[in-house]
Amino acid sequence: MPDTKRDPMVPELGLWERADVQLGKITIVANVLYAAITGVFRGKSSPKFYSSHLLATAVRTLVDRLSVRQNQYLNAPTPATYKAVMEKRGLQPETVPLPHDAEGYWLGNKDAKNVLVFFHAKIYPTHNPEANLDPIPPHTGGGFALPATPAHFEFWLDLLKVANENGHDIAVFFPRYTQSPYATYPTQLRQATGALLVGGDSAGGNLAMAILLHLSHPHPEIEPISLSTPLAGVFGLAPWVNFSTNWPSFKDNAYKDLVTERALSEWSASYNPGKEHDAWSEPDRAPAEWWADAKTERILLLAGSDELLLSPIESFAKKVKSVFPNTTYIVGTDEGHDIIFYGNPGPEGVQTGNELRQWLLSRL
Template identity: 55%
Template sequence: MTTKRPGFDLGFWEKADLPFVHLSVFASMVYHAIAGVFRGKASPRRYDHFIMTNVIRKLVSRTSDRQKQYVYGPTTGTYETVMKKHGLNPETVPLAYGAEGLWIGNKNAKNVIIYYHGGGFAVPAIPAYFDFWLEVIRALNENGHDLAVFFPQYTLTPHAVYPTQLRQAVEALRYIINETGRSPANVIIGGDSAGGNLASATLLHLSHPHPEIDPLELSAPLAGVFAYAPWVSFSTEWPSMKENEWKDIITPSLLKHWANVYRGDKAADNWNEPINAPAKWWADVKTERILILAGGDEILLSPIEEYAKKIKSVFPETTYVVGADESHDAPFYVSANKETQTGVELRQWLASRL
């Protein structure tokens, strides 16, 4: 039985508000099902995407972080439920500094992907993450690969703030390298949104250690690093913040809130906002390849493009892909359980690295 972490219990009024949350989300769905017929160019091109995007945006904007954590439940609990649904045994290991590692696939596989989930550092992983990776593992292993995913559960805000989550992300990699004895050449790290931030910061830490986190020496470069719709800049002044405002599932105001809570009293630096790292820091990163993915309809598109451009200027083995008509984290939200351009690109890139 999974023990609930602090913060997943709500007060009376917070619980009493939940039926009204459901009502407002339902009302949003009905309204946008009608309004979608008359949508303009500032909205998602596809009718179903228009409805889903607006419903998700209403849900994430209408609820507090505490309510989100209560409704979704702990990441470990979601993981156990999904694994059992697929007839698989969940395997969880404790990590340093209060984190946990969740195995998806054969923990003795030759190759491992360490995956940091998104959610503004405040939202637990939803079932779509585990369904997505179970399908990726199945598809790749059926084609002769030997792959598993190691999914860290890091401490959510506001129960801990930066650099706790980065320290836990580094420890997940340290565990796979030092405790399971795998060569870095058989390890890929990646993540989406806030998890893409952690993957990027972890990569930077390997060659430019964070002053508050123990260094990690590698015997060889990592096989690869990927960042899916990475949240690499906390500024909301980018052009795409306005251009894609009504196409995406998240809002600039929500990003501001999450960034302020995550960073706490810490100033912006090269690890909590990886776009700040100078180009020369990317020239000696400890990986063979980098993949950066984004959706053409997401509000984070502009900073991601600048981020990709900076890295590619000094690290040519960088691939940047933009999925047409995709909102933020499309494979996990608006297009969950459907094939997306970025999802296909990621699977092909992983196959080439293993």
């Protein structure tokens, strides 16, 4: 008999909240239908590709229409998703406890010569069997608040297969941090120190940069980490390094990206409620000189030309590269936020995904 114990990060919704989920789905369908008709005549302020236009409309409506609690309710928790993907692939799942009430999941041979540690941000929901609700359209978002999805695990399993078939000995370790509002900053950063971080996407990219900063400039509330040698590399895929919404890309890409200004403001407030922001909660706040002695051989920063976070990521990349020359910054043309996990924007495939694979393999 399956384990039906409710995950502590899957909230119990009240009657009205559950009913409102259904109303929200109707709103999403209506907006997508409208976008499907009017999208034929869309201008340059919308995504280049028709399919991306429809997806962005669905996601923007979803993240604006439903609350964090409702989205958490609709999604399977990370442990269940990990187990399901591994069983689907005929692989044995292996979960290990980490300090500070966290845990992590192995992908590949845990005795591999090289280990990539990846912190996620939420990409799109999967159906939560306990919720007894129909699946809803794929979406991006989550900012420290939502669980990992099959797309995260599938991406890394595919990469591991190619890498190991070509003579690279690599595994991926996938830590699970406590979602907000069940824990707030700096809990997630403290949990991240339980496993050396090499990369992450969006909110996970924030943690990747925060861990890198912590190695050379320790957070005053978190135990320092001492390394015998620098990390082989650290990457941030669309890293959410600055929580301000007063950037040009928030206006330029408002109808191109999947996330919205309102959703990002809600997620950042949930992550760090009522507290002063600092260099570890928003790595872009750290002065440039703090990055000069980064404990890594190389840094990779990636963004999409159509995402809201483009301007702050560009500013951050320029700052880091000014003192840490081994920094590579890549912008994927016509790509939205975290697109490598949910589909191809066009016939050329996903530029940021290809660049990330090549960079990772070059670090081995």
